[in-house]
Amino acid sequence: MKIPERFQLGGHTFTVREGHVFVERTDLYGQCDTGRNELRLAAVTSGGAPLARSVVEQAFFHELTHAIDAIFCNRKLTEDQTEQLAQGFYQVVRQMVAP
Numbered sequence: 057m058k059i060p061e062r063f064q065l066g067g068h069t070f071t072v073r074e075g076h077v078f079v080e081r082t083d084l085y086g087q088c089d090t091g092r093n094e095l096r097l098a099a100v101t102s103g104g105a106p107l108a109r110s111v112v113e114q115a116f117f118h119e120l121t122h123a124i125d126a127i128f129c130n131r132k133l134t135e136d137q138t139e140q141l142a143q144g145f146y147q148v149v150r151q152m153v154a155p
């Protein structure tokens with residue numbers, strides 16, 4: 057699945073940065089920065105091993121859900137709700153784009 061480099065959400069243009077190196081918290085797989093309109097996605101685990109592509113893709117949907125929540129839902133979703141919705145979106149979209 058191709059993760060977009062940019063996408064429009066509300067009136068905002070978000071940039072997706074794959075392969076981001078998290079310095080302060082190396083256990084993060086992704087981060088949504090609505091102050092800078094950026095989604096950051098890690099490429100490796102905290103131990104430096106490459107993340108499975110499905111993990112990176114799932115992280116994209118998780119951070120996208122945070123962005124949707126921030127822009128359209130006034131940050132009402134919990135972390136669990138964010139992850140549950142993201143897993144559902146990813147499951148369906150993955151089937152749509154898989155050969």
Ligand SMILES: [Zn+2]
Pocket residue numbers: 118122135138
């Ligand atoms: Zn989260």
